Amino acid sequence: MKKMVITLLSLTIAGSMLAACTNKAESDTTEQVLRIASAFGNDEDFIREQYTQLFELANENIKVEVITTENIGGKSIEDPSDPDGSKVKSSLDIMMDLMEGPNPPDVVLLGAEQIKAILSKNLLAPLDAQINKTKFDTTDIVPLVLESLKSFSEDGQLYALSPTFNSSALIYNKQMFIDAGVTDLPRDNMTWDEVFALAKRLTHGDGADHKYGISLSSQSNDGMLYELQPYIQPLQLHMYDELGEKMTVDTPQWQDAITTLSQLQKDKIIPSGDNPPKGPLDYDDFLSGRVAMAIVNYGQLEQLNNANKNADAIKGYTKIDWDTVTVPSFPEAPGVVANIGFNSLMAINAKSTNLETAWKFLEFSNGEKWAQLKSHSTYQMVARKKYIQPQLGIDFNIAAFYNNIKQAPMFDNNKLYREKTNIWVIDQIGQNILQDIITNKKSVKEALVEWETKGNLVLQKIKENPNAEIDPSLYQSDDPNNQAPGVHWGG
Structure with a gap:
């Protein structure tokens, strides 16, 4: 029944969008072609369903041509530096070739990890003039979104819009506070020290009954290296410099962090990821009831809502009474948090003739009607604040995901991962030495010195030959389970 209501609502809104555009477009009878290129790697049907169908219905004289980097696959664009065709181009390289080619796309759909590289080549048109000319209303766009979009460019102008976004918040289990006898619930705008002090009070029990105070990712099996990210990214701590030539971990700031x-993990306030799964939800520290608080992505709430909805059918699961507050921050960087995501950036090619x-x-795609239609998404939020609403009508502090927070400066290491394919070894070395700290094999200082030393050997080897094989003894661990997560961890 609920799905039918949402479908009817979508059709009603879509109808009003079409009606609003009909009179305006009556005189626009000349057929136009709008070329849209996507760097997402999705197929054409997905792009049309997600981004272009409603626009085409509302603008019958505009024919949309969709180009995806997946369709090209790096095969139809010759690379002079690779005459034998052995090197497969990345989706970003393909996109930039398209944008500078003889029949360039007008609109490009990008990920946040790609836009800076494209801006560095002056391939995008600034949007401020069009915004002012058409009186496009940006006042209802979430400030976090608008300021993050501006931060992509060095001149502070808008070069892209995003109809949706994702972010994180600190979620907490109310019953676990009661069980621990703690009456002070989390609140917005807390510092990390305040949250860690609260987590310590929530930690209790022994063995299988042990309850942890907090998890920084809700899935501690990813390893400490990954769990560090929300804590160190606002401090702008990176493993190596922007050129990927010199390690930067042997510093007092890294040592403090x-x-x-590591002490929180040794004191069992933060889980270590060594909990053997016993039930269907044990992969998640929060859903399993192991931790009282966790940093979660907005999209993870759907898993929680589904689990609560089907609690009676899940063995060993107890429905969780929960709420959220803003991710904690540092006094020297109030409100600055990590993990703000954009996976649908829309920009105009500077070479577009249209x-x-x-x-x-x-x-159209970033307007109010579109936001109203897409506001029922369960894995991301619309950028227009007026239409952000809790999933399934559940009452919780959804503003914690966007209010009074700012995006931490991003370390753009995607170019390094493309050009220096073995730089991932630095992550693995870090995972190994962090584990040595937890198991008291090394002091923090000793471990960071080793990470710096081994990392510099790897970076020098890569500098001499980007595709050089790295000596396995530098990064292999005696523990087969001690592997770095398969993600690019931000340099």
Whole structure:
């Protein structure tokens, strides 16, 4: 029944969108072609369903051509530096070739990890003039979103819009506070020290009954290296410099951060990821009831809601009474948090000869009616604050995901991972030495010195030959379970 109501609502809104555009477009009878290129690697049907179908219905004289980097696959674009065709181009390289090619796309759909590289080549048109000309309303766009979009460029102008976004919050289990006898619930705008002090009070029990105070990722099996990210990214601590030539971990700032988090893990306030799964939800520290608080992504709430909805059918699961507050921050960087995500950035190619139509698409896809239609998404939020609403009508502090927080400066290491394919070894070395700290094999200082030394050997080897094989003794661990997560961890 609920799905039917949502479908009817979608059709009603879509109908009103079409009606609003019909009179305006009556005089626009000349057929136009709008070329939209996607760097997401999705197929054309997905792009049309997610981004272009409603626009085409509302603008019958505009024909949308969709180009995806997946369709090209790096095979139809010749690379002069690779005459034998052995090197497969990345989706970003393919996109930039398309944008500078003889028949360039008008609109490009990008990920946040790609836009800076494209901006560095001056391939995007600034949007401020079109925003002012059409009086496009940006006042209802979440400030976090608008400021994050501006931060992508060095001149502070808008070069892209995003109809949706994702972020994180601190979730807490109310019953676990009661069980621990703690009456002070988390609140918005807490510092990390305040949250860690609260987590210590929530930690109790022995063996299989032990309850942890907090998890920084809710899935501690990813390893400490990954769990560090929300804590150290606001401090702008990186493993190596922007060129990927010199390690930067043997510093007092790194030592303070690692000392704090490793001690929390030694004191069993933070889980170590060595809990053997016993039930269907044991992969998640929060859903399993092991931790009282955890940093979660907005999209993870769907798992929690589904678990609560089906609690009677899940063996060993007790429905969780929960709420959220903002992710904690540092006094020297109040409100600055990590894990703000954009996976649907829309921008205009600077070489487009169809600027007005391209802007019409951005204006439509980032407008109020579109936000109203897409506001029922369960894995991301719409950028227009008016239409952000809790999933399934559940009453919780959804503003914790976007209010009074700012995006931590991002370390763009994607170019390094493309050009220096073995730089991932630095992650694995870090995972190994962090584990040595937890098991008291090394002091924090000793471990960071070793990470710095081994890392510099790897970086020098890669500098001499980007595809050089790395000596396994530098990064292999005696523990087969001690593997770095398969993600790019932000340099």
